[in-house]
Amino acid sequence: MERVTIRTVAAESGVSPATVSRVLNRPERVEAHTRAKVIAAMERLGFQPSALAQGLSRKVTQAIGVLVPGLVDFFFPEWYESVSRAAERSGRRLLLFDAKHSAQRTEEGFAFLAAHRVDGILFCSRPIDPYLPLIRRLNVPVVLALTQSARDPVTAFKVDDVKAMFDAVAYLISRGHEQIALISGPPQDSIAGTTRLQGYRQALRHFRLPLRTEWIGYGGFRFEDGYRAMQELLSAAVRPAFTAVVAASDEMALGAIRCLHDQGLRVPEDLSVMGFDDLRLARMTTPTLTTVAQPFAEIGERATEALIAAIDAGEKYTTGGIHYLPHRIVQRESVLPQGVSTQGALTPTANEGSES
Amino acid sequence: MERVTIRTVAAESGVSPATVSRVLNRPERVEAHTRAKVIAAMERLGFQPSALAQGLSRKVTQAIGVLVPGLVDFFFPEWYESVSRAAERSGRRLLLFDAKHSAQRTEEGFAFLAAHRVDGILFCSRPIDPYLPLIRRLNVPVVLALTQSARDPVTAFKVDDVKAMFDAVAYLISRGHEQIALISGPPQDSIAGTTRLQGYRQALRHFRLPLRTEWIGYGGFRFEDGYRAMQELLSAAVRPAFTAVVAASDEMALGAIRCLHDQGLRVPEDLSVMGFDDLRLARMTTPTLTTVAQPFAEIGERATEALIAAIDAGEKYTTGGIHYLPHRIVQRESVLPQGVSTQGALTPTANEGSES
């Protein structure tokens, strides 16, 4: 029971290795009878062509590498799904590497994908700029998804984070909220951290609302971060002076909601909470999450298609620049108009001027 | 700017290709001076050894294939994380294939992994039995995780689903519940469907409680399935006659909770709900989920280690049989003792005999 190769099949079917190869790649150039004979032998032997040898001989692997920050992030599957579909539509496979939110592992990821000679790379970790020189040497086209470069025109697909957060705050304001807190991403994160913070600031300025730094919390996008940030925002007073909170991720929004619950505050009756992402998760909780939706599927699809186009064009690097894809506000249950009493038998909201 | 290979480096550093290869694989067998020279050249040229050529030349790829049913399943990252760690501990990489809950894609997955000459395969889709003949021909060791074979001693790691559900029901009974409904997995699913149903039945019989088929709903483990199943369970009467519901997955439990919420019933005050899995998700909702925890991390780790052991031993198939890893009940908020009033300022539970 040894390894069955193209020449095993050749021997078995009484033809040359070259013919077996032809049956695999250009079946029309081999006589029907011979072809049938070879195919029969392949099945009989359970022959499976080696992708390694193929990739070595052809100069392409038909594989595209995907370098993600972390598989545990809830957004990943929603994005990856569309990438996978787009890749398969063009007959390519994906090689996934999980950087686990580590810079070192990100570099290892590039090395891994380069070693496996992928035809192109989809990158969706932030930040990207430190890896630009590395990418250049790779001699393989790279397209960015959910992230962007500040100083390089690499092709990228994402939402306009500044505008998205601006719109989130504007939405809350349109619902009567004027005291709005923010749970931001990390200040070091120039992609989804500072940008969304900036959007928050711009919105406040635009609507002439005061900016209070004590109403801004920070966290690493996870549930626990949202919980902790909310705790800190609350610590100033038992009754918060703000009426709404926007978080930079759905997970953090859920953490915030849980924190409020533990403090005896109800969402949205006592306080409105808004998320960011619109994960599948956002519809699975009570209350369901009002949030700004990132078009994960579209981002994945567009990015993959752009990468494939670059590959097919033989480009060694992309220069398409940033493509902002439209976000949208999804209204669900976690935000209530301010100053309007709820329809149920609940006590009217009264969370101003009591303590601070 | 052409492809830089082992002989490019050789030329650049004035040695033979063999020496470059040695620097890569047996650095100690090359003089320090030469080594430094070669390494310098490698860095200068940005040399990256081809994993394809390496895999072809050695007979192993140091890669292990992972065939999963669906990346979108919430349990996946929790399991994969530990697999990844175990694999890297032995210096191997993972090749992931997402079968997307399709039988056809599962076969494609085996073909894909075989083509890439992985040294072993971790399989965690159900069912497995249809693929056993295929696996045999692969000539590569396969270990099962989260699933098992009915008629083959392939090594497998999972929880004892019958006992786990038995314990879940026993727990509810210990909390005073005697009317317990079930949201089961699909009756066609012999791994996580019928087994857990069987555990439910055994528990009822053991505690001499009547089995009511109208208290059993079915679904495909997803949120929406849980919602729909709950609707059906509820349809008999406005006020359900049961006081607790166990679901075969956390997701379905959340769906059930949401359904109850939409019907104006509170969890756990009016009805207790218990999940199955203990996903990260289970701590992110309100109420948090009382559930039976699967040891995902341990399953992933043990399975991976077993596979690596088989690989190192040169085995072409595994015969370790099923290893049941211990589950445990995690008490959180979604289950309340029956007949005991809650501690808060909530109205006492009264969900019997009012309507039906």
Added chain:
DNA sequence: TTGTACGCGTTATCAC
């Protein structure tokens, strides 16, 4: 210690 030559499994370029 270092270099030469062959094999790994496949494709591609030739002749036949």
Added chain:
DNA sequence: GTGATAACGCGTACAA
């Protein structure tokens, strides 16, 4: 239409 033969990039006896 089919069959030798030379790459593809690397590892490894074997010889030097």
